[in-house]
Amino acid sequence: MxxxxxxxxxxxxxxxxxxxxxxxxxxxxxxxxxxxxxxxxxxxxxxxxxxxxxxxxxxxxxxxxxxxxxxxxxxxxxxxxxxxxxxxxxxxxxxxxxxxxxxxxxxxxxxxxxxxxxxMPAELITRIRSLMRLKRLQAEIRAERDSLLDLQKQREQLFHFIVHDLKNPLSAIQVGLELLDDGDQAPDSSRPHLHRLRETAQAMGRMIQDILDIGRAEQVGLELRRMQVPLDIWIPRLIREVEAQAQSRGHGLAWECPTGLAVDADPEFLRRVLMNLVDNALKYSPSGSQTRIEARPVEGGVRLAVRDQGEGIPEPMREQIFGKFVRLEEGGPSTRSGSGLGLAFCQLVAEAHGGRIWVEDNPPRGSVFVMEIPTAGAVPSA
The missing domain is CATH 3.40.50.2300 (Response regulator)
Structure with missing residues (x-):
């Protein structure tokens, strides 16, 4: 009143x-x-x-x-x-x-x-008030954190459900494109378009699988199925998978590997790492350039490298690009328009094998993406 x-x-x-x-x-x-x-x-x-x-x-x-x-x-x-x-x-x-x-x-x-x-009464009451205020703030911060974590978890689960559900329709599209491309019904004039559509569908398939594997790795880690991979036989097979894509872009492919060199690794994960790196090289290198896959032994393991002749990676970005959803800034000559997940997946695979991955210059032009995998039981160098 x-x-x-x-x-x-x-x-x-x-x-x-x-x-x-x-x-x-x-x-x-x-x-x-x-x-x-x-x-x-x-x-x-x-x-x-x-x-x-x-x-x-x-x-x-x-x-x-x-x-x-x-x-x-x-x-x-x-x-x-x-x-x-x-x-x-x-x-x-x-x-x-x-x-x-x-x-x-x-x-x-x-x-x-x-x-x-x-x-003393005044000191007791002052201490109680201060401590209760502090604990109340801690409880509020914890509740807010838990709420945000729960919301983030729900968003990630929804995201992965949606991505997982994309696999079936994409698989149907890929089968249809393969039937059209391999059959005699498609006119010759449409063949280049079918090739391009198949490449796009394959890239989408890799992207979806990368997302699912990254999510699984963050929760329980990557489950590796290690075996001896003979690189001098395995690398040429991988190159044959991307030859048509490279030729359609006027792009050359080359490889180098000592006879008998093998690595103890998960062949499917290793394949997807190199496919991601080669696919990036094909997308971001000019027509007429060459991408080269190299393998050689190093102390305690094997080094795999993919050399391209693109614009290169600015030095300040060389560590950041292996984070999720990280891409180079748009608008410059080095603009990248991918999902920002391929290199994050590559880093997860390298670390799951006890190794590491990084990028450096490829003079006079381009980048070298390098992955080292230690031999079984070896401790990777710092």
Whole structure:
């Protein structure tokens, strides 16, 4: 009503506080201080009684004497911290013991604050208000974090469900394109368009699989099916898969590998890594350029490299491009319009094999994407 004073109630007004102390006089004194501060107070004369009161009283703060017969305050604090959400309950230790080691023990059991007896009323109320405010903010931050994590998880699950459901219609499109391209019904004039559509569908298929594998790897890791891969036989087969695509772009392919060189790896994941790197080279290198796949032994493993003659990768971006959804800035000569997932997948595969991947210059023009895989049991160099 008009003319009546406005009374602002503190956020901690009526907060429930449990006082645990074996000294009856100390309990009564602290209780009187707290009730004058408009708190709701319950007391216990020992640790067992205090723990028994927690479910029914549900305190918002505990004032806990350290030196008590039977279960001391340190053990009470340990047990509270082990309870569900017990780490969020503010605990202030009360003691007349001024030894530094007692402070250290109180911190080790995760006490929040420490007050010496006899307690001054103003100091006690100030400490309680500050600690409750801090704990309230921590709880709000944690709740906000959990909410954001849950929302992010829901978005990722929805994203992966959608991506997974794209596999079936894409597979049907790929089968139809293969039938048209391999049959005699399509006129010669449409063959280049069919080739291009097949390449696009294959790229989409790789992109979908990369997304699914990245999501799975982030949750449980990549499951490798390792075997000996004879690179001098395996690399030429991989090149034959992309020869038609390279020829349609006026692009040359070459390879170099010592006879008998093999690597212990998952052949399918290794194939997809090199296909991603070669596909990038074909897309971002000018017509008439050459992409080269090289394999050679190094100390403790094998080095695979894909050399292109494109615009190259700016040095500040050379680490960032292996992150998810990271692409070079649009508008410049080095603009990349891919999904930003292929190189993230390549890094996951390299790390799953205990190796690493990076990019460097290919003088006088272009980039070299290098992946090193250690031999079985070897420790990769830093």
């Amino acid at each position: 008009d003319g009546e004073p406005i009374v602002f109630r503190r956020a901690d007004h009526g907060a429930r506080i449990l006082v645990v102390d074996d000294d009856a006089l100390s309990r009564r004194s602290v209780r009187a201080m707290l009730e004058r501060g408009y708190y709701t107070v319950e007391t216990a004369e020992g640790g067992e009684e205090a723990l028994a009161l927690l479910p029914s009283f549900q305190p918002e703060l505990v004032l806990l004497d350290i030196q008590m017969p039977g279960m001391d305050g340190l053990e009470v604090c340990r047990r509270i911290r082990e309870l569900p959400n017990g780490e969020l309950l503010p605990i202030i230790f009360l003691t007349g013991d001024e030894r530094p080691e007692m402070h250290a023990q109180a911190l080790r059991v995760k006490g929040d604050d420490f007050l010496r007896k006899p307690v």
